[in-house]
Amino acid sequence: MDPHLLTTFVTVARHGSFSAAAAELGYTQSAVSQQIAALEADLGLPLLLRRPVEPTEAGRRLLEHAGPLLLRLRAARADVLRAAARPGHRLRLAVTPLAVNPVVAARLARARAGNPRLEVSLHTCGRDQAVAMVAEGRADLGLADGLAAPSDPLRLLDAGPMTAVGVSEEELVVALPAGHPLAGRAALALADLVDARWLQTPLCPLARLRDLVGDGFPVGLDYQGDNVHTVLNLVAAGHGLTLLPASALSGAAAAGLPLAAPRLVHRVELLHGALPPGPAADLAAVLSG
Template sequence: MDPHLLRTFVTVAECGSFSAAASRLGYTQSAVSQHIAALENDLGTPLLLRRPVVPTGPGERLLEHAGPIMLRLEAARADVQRAIGDPPGSLVLGASPLAASAHLADALSELRRTHPGLEVTVEVTGREAVAKGVAAGRFHLGLTDGIAAPSDPLRLFDLGALATTAVAHEPLVVALPVQHPLAGRQRLTLDELVDARWIDAPDTAAALSELRSATESDGIRSSIGYAGTDVLTLLSLVAAGHGLAVLPASVPHIVDAVVTVALSRPRLVHRVELLHGHADLPTATALATVLRG
């Protein structure tokens, strides 16, 4: 299966239009039509309906595979480039919001001291975007976070030859508005909060899917979704009574109307891990050492 044809197919499916896909890809509409016809001929089945332009059943199945296939191709290219090239003179670090904690600034200062001339750029983005960005070579390193059992690593996407280095872990807390009936407690368990209102903020708090898995319950439901990456906005939503959130214990206390209560059960921790292409990449090793210290 030609990856160029696959890329064209995905773009047409996303755009819902041959002409829009041609514009995005820089092809003629005729070339796009030829790509789709060639892919359909290769697989022996129609993949797209033409009016409207939507995937057929087999096309939907192909779309499920296309994203991971294209990402693995990008990851392979990035891994080869890392293998043949010298460490870059500039470092682009992708970081999820909670992984880009207060001590990251000091860690990067130390890294620049030990690697004179290193130019550093930090991009704060979602957890999935961090992992995919490292795999595709857009980020030299990634700093991501999540919750896990104390002895377990984070569960990450299948992204090929990425190495991970654990750099920190800490207890979890539940963020509640000060007027919440449980705000005065010293400790809470998730079982006590199964029926509470929750904020679904998958890039700035513990993902609700992970909390459901930890409690083996589907009772943890979202009352509002937050798709951003700003912790202050998330805490403001908590303060306004829109729902609760599970966060690392070190989260800055920047909203007076929010209190945090230690989460005692189940036994989970907030983990931060460094993602990189090779375990011996000097900048990755140096940054991991500073972060752990």
């Protein structure tokens, strides 16, 4: 399949409109229609219904493959260009909201002290986006965080060859209001909290907790931002519980009790492609400890 045709198909399906896809891609609407027709002719199947514009069953199956395929192609292009690029002192890091913990921040400071010319910018994003940015060359390095069993790697988006190195593992705590009935315990188990109200937040997706323990974890409030202070203020006000790394609760109004079971940690991993000698490789070495 021609990747250009596949890109056009994905764009039309995302917009549900040939004209909107044409505007985004810089084509005429007629050219977009011809490209979709060419892809359908190649596969011998209709991929899009026209009124309304939505994928057929075959189109939905193709969409499941299209994203990873196009990402791998962009990653391959970026990897080749990265290998040929001259090292630069301006580095961009794609970081997930809880990845820059005290350990990472201290190592970053040490790297900058060792190279005064080093300029670093941090771009906060979700975990899949961080992986994609590194794979596509839009970020020199990535830092991703998440829940994991001790020493287990994070579950990352498959974006082709990429190095993922553990940077830190930290104790997880259950964040709850200071006056909560359970606040006096020494530790808590998730199985004992399935009926408690929880915050639905990207910092601690409830679907992950349900995978670990089973059904439950009713939503007290849905917050789709990633500001840790906002989350802690919501917890302190009684809107719901959440799981956070222990360092995130330093000085917070909310209380934090260690998670006793299941045995989980908050893990941070450094992500990068092939790194020629230079500032990016030096920074990666310091961050990975």
